[in-house]
Amino acid sequence: MFRFVALVSVMTSGPVFSVGVAGHPHMTIAVSVDGGISVDGKPSTLKQLDGSLAELKRRHGDIWYTRDRGNGELSPGQLTVFEHIVRSGLPIRLYTDRTFKTEAP
Numbered sequence: 001m002f003r004f005v006a007l008v009s010v011m012t013s014g015p016v017f018s019v020g021v022a023g024h025p026h027m028t029i030a031v032s033v034d035g036g037i038s039v040d041g042k043p044s045t046l047k048q049l050d051g052s053l054a055e056l057k058r059r060h061g062d063i064w065y066t067r068d069r070g071n072g073e074l075s076p077g078q079l080t081v082f083e084h085i086v087r088s089g090l091p092i093r094l095y096t097d098r099t100f101k102t103e104a105p
Contacts, residue, residue, distance in 0.1 A: 024060065024061055024062060025056060025059050025060075025061035025062075026056075026061050026062050026063065026064050026093075027039060027040055027052060027053075027056050027061060027062075027063055027064070028040050028041070028063075028064045028065075028066075028100050029049070029063055029064070029065050029066075029081075029085065030065075030066050030067065030068075030098045031065075031066075031067040031068070031077070031078045031081045031082070032067075032068045032077075032078075033067075033068045033069075033075045033077070033078065034075065034077050035075065035076070035077015035078060035080060035081060036077070037049055037081055038098075039052055046080070046081070046084060049081070049084060049085075050084060053084070053085065053088040053090065054088075056088075056090060057088055057089065057090055061090065062090055062091040062092070062093060063085060063088075063090050063091065063092045063093065064093050064095055064100050065082075065085065065092050065093065065094055065095065066094070066095040066096065066097055066098055066100065066104075067082075
């Protein structure tokens with residue numbers, strides 16, 4: 001299955017989100033083993049992530065998430081970030097790597 005995502009960014013007073021064909025914004029989140037956060041390819045803190053998640057929720061968007069595997073288990077830092085994401089209540093798509101091309105099984 002192929003997914004077409006338009007390369008369109010929507011400027012807001014907050015974060016910039018990509019918009020898919022259906023018009024729903026999404027935000028990519030990648031988390032390193034040490035808990036380092038990347039939002040749409042840019043470094044982020046937990047506080048910034050929470051603000052971005054709140055704005056995405058207001059816009060009825062979804063999250064594209066991936067994490068570095070390390071030893072296979074969630075590291076403490078990754079767990080903290082994932083808890084923030086889950087608390088947002090937004091839909092989450094899991095991806096196999098930072099290219100966000102292949103959804104995780």
